[in-house]
Each structure stands twice: as structure tokens, then as C-alpha cells.
Amino acid sequence: MKKLIRCANQYIWESDWKLISLLKFCLLSLGICIGLHVPSQRKKTVLCIAAATFIVSYIPLMAKFIRIVCADDGT
Secondary structure: OOHHHHHHHHHOOOHHHHHHHHHHHHHHHHHHHHHOOOOHHHHHHHHHHHHHHHHHHHHHHHHHHHHHHHHOOOO
């Protein structure tokens, strides 16, 4: 497991923003494909879980981005 994490970290360090955005679109597409197979009586539950996961992951990402933007001195 440690080797997998080390390889994933190396992959991210060697990637630029274009590759990371492509990875995110890939994961989005996978999530949509999985979501299409959810039974209709469970869709509301899945939507609530997905929305909560989005909010929990989005806030730290944007907080870090805003911190970087605010610290940027324009050089």
C-alpha cells in the first residue's frame, strides 16, 4: 500500500494542471456511469451522499487555492 501511495504522489508531482483536469473529468464520467445504474428508489440517497462528499472535498480544495491566490505577489 505504501508503494501505491508513493507512486501516486510521484504521478501527481510529475503532472501539470491539464493532466489533473483530465483525471478529474475521467472520475466524473465514471461517477455518472455508476450513477446511471442506481435503482430509482435509491437515487435520492445517492444524491445526498454525493452532494455531501462534494462539499466536504470542495471546501479544502478551494481554501488552499484561495490561500495560494492571496499569497501570490504577482511576480
